[in-house]
Amino acid sequence: MLREMLENVRIKSPLIHNITNYVTVNDCANILLACGGNPIMADDIGEAEEITSVCDGLNINIGTLNQRTIPAMLAAGKRANTLGHPVVLDPVGAGASKLRTETALTLLKEVKFSVIRGNMSEIKTLASGSGSTRGVDAGILDRVTKENLGQAVAFAKEFSCKTGAVIAITGAIDIVSDQEKAFCIYNGHPDMSRVTGTGCQLSAMTAAYAAANPDTALTAAAASVCAMGLCGEIARSRMSAEDGNASYRNYIIDAVFHLTGENLEKGAKYEMR
Amino acid sequence: MLREMLENVRIKSPLIHNITNYVTVNDCANILLACGGNPIMADDIGEAEEITSVCDGLNINIGTLNQRTIPAMLAAGKRANTLGHPVVLDPVGAGASKLRTETALTLLKEVKFSVIRGNMSEIKTLASGSGSTRGVDAGILDRVTKENLGQAVAFAKEFSCKTGAVIAITGAIDIVSDQEKAFCIYNGHPDMSRVTGTGCQLSAMTAAYAAANPDTALTAAAASVCAMGLCGEIARSRMSAEDGNASYRNYIIDAVFHLTGENLEKGAKYEMR
Amino acid sequence: MLREMLENVRIKSPLIHNITNYVTVNDCANILLACGGNPIMADDIGEAEEITSVCDGLNINIGTLNQRTIPAMLAAGKRANTLGHPVVLDPVGAGASKLRTETALTLLKEVKFSVIRGNMSEIKTLASGSGSTRGVDAGILDRVTKENLGQAVAFAKEFSCKTGAVIAITGAIDIVSDQEKAFCIYNGHPDMSRVTGTGCQLSAMTAAYAAANPDTALTAAAASVCAMGLCGEIARSRMSAEDGNASYRNYIIDAVFHLTGENLEKGAKYEMR
Numbered sequence: 001m002l003r004e005m006l007e008n009v010r011i012k013s014p015l016i017h018n019i020t021n022y023v024t025v026n027d028c029a030n031i032l033l034a035c036g037g038n039p040i041m042a043d044d045i046g047e048a049e050e051i052t053s054v055c056d057g058l059n060i061n062i063g064t065l066n067q068r069t070i071p072a073m074l075a076a077g078k079r080a081n082t083l084g085h086p087v088v089l090d091p092v093g094a095g096a097s098k099l100r101t102e103t104a105l106t107l108l109k110e111v112k113f114s115v116i117r118g119n120m121s122e123i124k125t126l127a128s129g130s131g132s133t134r135g136v137d138a139g140i141l142d143r144v145t146k147e148n149l150g151q152a153v154a155f156a157k158e159f160s161c162k163t164g165a166v167i168a169i170t171g172a173i174d175i176v177s178d179q180e181k182a183f184c185i186y187n188g189h190p191d192m193s194r195v196t197g198t199g200c201q202l203s204a205m206t207a208a209y210a211a212a213n214p215d216t217a218l219t220a221a222a223a224s225v226c227a228m229g230l231c232g233e234i235a236r237s238r239m240s241a242e243d244g245n246a247s248y249r250n251y252i253i254d255a256v257f258h259l260t261g262e263n264l265e266k267g268a269k270y271e272m273r
Numbered sequence: 274m275l276r277e278m279l280e281n282v283r284i285k286s287p288l289i290h291n292i293t294n295y296v297t298v299n300d301c302a303n304i305l306l307a308c309g310g311n312p313i314m315a316d317d318i319g320e321a322e323e324i325t326s327v328c329d330g331l332n333i334n335i336g337t338l339n340q341r342t343i344p345a346m347l348a349a350g351k352r353a354n355t356l357g358h359p360v361v362l363d364p365v366g367a368g369a370s371k372l373r374t375e376t377a378l379t380l381l382k383e384v385k386f387s388v389i390r391g392n393m394s395e396i397k398t399l400a401s402g403s404g405s406t407r408g409v410d411a412g413i414l415d416r417v418t419k420e421n422l423g424q425a426v427a428f429a430k431e432f433s434c435k436t437g438a439v440i441a442i443t444g445a446i447d448i449v450s451d452q453e454k455a456f457c458i459y460n461g462h463p464d465m466s467r468v469t470g471t472g473c474q475l476s477a478m479t480a481a482y483a484a485a486n487p488d489t490a491l492t493a494a495a496a497s498v499c500a501m502g503l504c505g506e507i508a509r510s511r512m513s514a515e516d517g518n519a520s521y522r523n524y525i526i527d528a529v530f531h532l533t534g535e536n537l538e539k540g541a542k543y544e545m546r
Numbered sequence: 547m548l549r550e551m552l553e554n555v556r557i558k559s560p561l562i563h564n565i566t567n568y569v570t571v572n573d574c575a576n577i578l579l580a581c582g583g584n585p586i587m588a589d590d591i592g593e594a595e596e597i598t599s600v601c602d603g604l605n606i607n608i609g610t611l612n613q614r615t616i617p618a619m620l621a622a623g624k625r626a627n628t629l630g631h632p633v634v635l636d637p638v639g640a641g642a643s644k645l646r647t648e649t650a651l652t653l654l655k656e657v658k659f660s661v662i663r664g665n666m667s668e669i670k671t672l673a674s675g676s677g678s679t680r681g682v683d684a685g686i687l688d689r690v691t692k693e694n695l696g697q698a699v700a701f702a703k704e705f706s707c708k709t710g711a712v713i714a715i716t717g718a719i720d721i722v723s724d725q726e727k728a729f730c731i732y733n734g735h736p737d738m739s740r741v742t743g744t745g746c747q748l749s750a751m752t753a754a755y756a757a758a759n760p761d762t763a764l765t766a767a768a769a770s771v772c773a774m775g776l777c778g779e780i781a782r783s784r785m786s787a788e789d790g791n792a793s794y795r796n797y798i799i800d801a802v803f804h805l806t807g808e809n810l811e812k813g814a815k816y817e818m819r
Contacts, residue, residue, distance in 0.1 A: 033467045067592060096597060097588070254519050303791055
């Protein structure tokens, strides 16, 4: 099942428009090439809609957000909606500043997203701001554990109902959920958090998976999350005693480059809830 | 012949002003250092002319183009022309949006370029828009092959006549041409297209080669294109079974770091047309 | 003594706000993660103060300076001062353009810096412009050597008196000085200058060291400079015959990832003046 998701990316080679931060943009481009997709980066309002139109999917990432690119995000997002292209939102740092929180909420209001991927803190910020009368359940910790997994899954399903998007909450345990079903994913390695941009890279790759698998957004997003975590494991096992986070960064992308559908199917560790 | 081009870069260590995209800018800086040049990046209209004045060459790349930097490109280009510094144009994505196409055409009109380097699709866009009465020959494929090489060379020579620039069209076969003579270059490896920014890097390096060899622009550009392709081959042969496009990126720059004039002369594969 | 500086970074994991250039920003993020800190990049005036407020230190770097981000630098710097957070200035390219020189001088006037880190040319530009009646001593060469070291140390102490900041002048010999005492540091390798952004990375890491050691700014900055130089040596010794500046870049960050307080203490080569 996950295998087909990956293989469709390699067969269709979707072109992904990225409006993303300048910190991790090079890694986003290389991971898109590694997984079988193709990247274009364009963030000026003078070309955002046109570039989106020639692509197969759109990835909006609000890291290093600035006022010049917000209108481009909105315009590209709306155009992608009109064209039926999948759109991924990575709400980097939502909650850390009003600019990021409000921009993320505006994007949520104006654009229909296929997948929203962030950490629990970011997703809670979006859910809290989106008008839920109950607010965010204070009982949901920022760190998903085996103990609070059921609660976290319920939260993800509820936010999926509100937004219509597949919700991907990544952390020690990843949750990828639509309104009814959730993948709880156990792939990955803690050291991935010491490489900048593994989350950004995952969002970019998820846009490629969503674009190549338009009718199965949940499974596509879950396959992308499993692939990233599995590649984090493969890359970790390749590290020598002298390798640190810079080499780890390269090895993760290298592992994505070589990952096959068969190995993804075998290596994915998840349960459905 | 190619040997001297490379050795002059190492001897003169030209300082190159880059106004370039934020996706591949770090790789452009590192490849300039690898080949023996030095990079400065500056894109604000408040300093673009001044920075160009203290440099030996200018590299203008329109990836992630935005309206803030277009005036800086024009101002720096004109200043470089006044000073007699070589200017390289990399028309990334020309044809993909009006903003890029029109900006590239404006640059062509306002700035005299020493070298224009792009893929066939980008160069065709520029040639088509530059007022050719015959338009771009519809028979020229986007992919240069042995079968259509003669036609592609004729096209490159014609565009060189129009612009006065050396035209470098890179792909499976690279063409580097002035108005009379063309290098048809067979170096490189197909996997280079799975590393983001190999084209951007080549353009930056070509600016260093042009700056260090001011009287032999054609040979300088051909040497740079041969060097990049040859380093792509050397780097490819170094890859282990686990290495993917991230390691390949590093190995290509590493190979540029170690390339000698002698090895370039031996490894360059080209014919003149 | 240096050991504690490093260990405090690993224990406290300071969050560092970076307003920095887009050339080396990814490496700055990864070296902050490598040393035990955490990075946030944010340069829009709409969030700069807010982001600084949730951080432990601020790193301002004027490479690829542009008019959009100058107000954000000033606002963040002032907020950090109000909160008592350490602020590092990296005056990249001061002296190369009026925009950079004047912005650096404005920053010096409006913001109190804990550490100013640059090469001799950049620091001389700042000292010259800051109203010294004697001007910069023309006898101080741009390259610090054993012969002019005494003179260079006196210059650093004088500039520290004027600014109240620890002055870190990096080059073949590094000087890290407050008003009374200077570390003259002999770590490092000449090939570090062939990796783009080692200076930018050092400034980012120094912000983490300063934030984790608020009462010992001089020793913290010296520890960071020793650590970077030592990691340059460790990384250099790891290089194979085929490795060039791209691999070197990765190995330096990897070495920072693995550096222990004990190894820093043993490997640091400095004298006090």
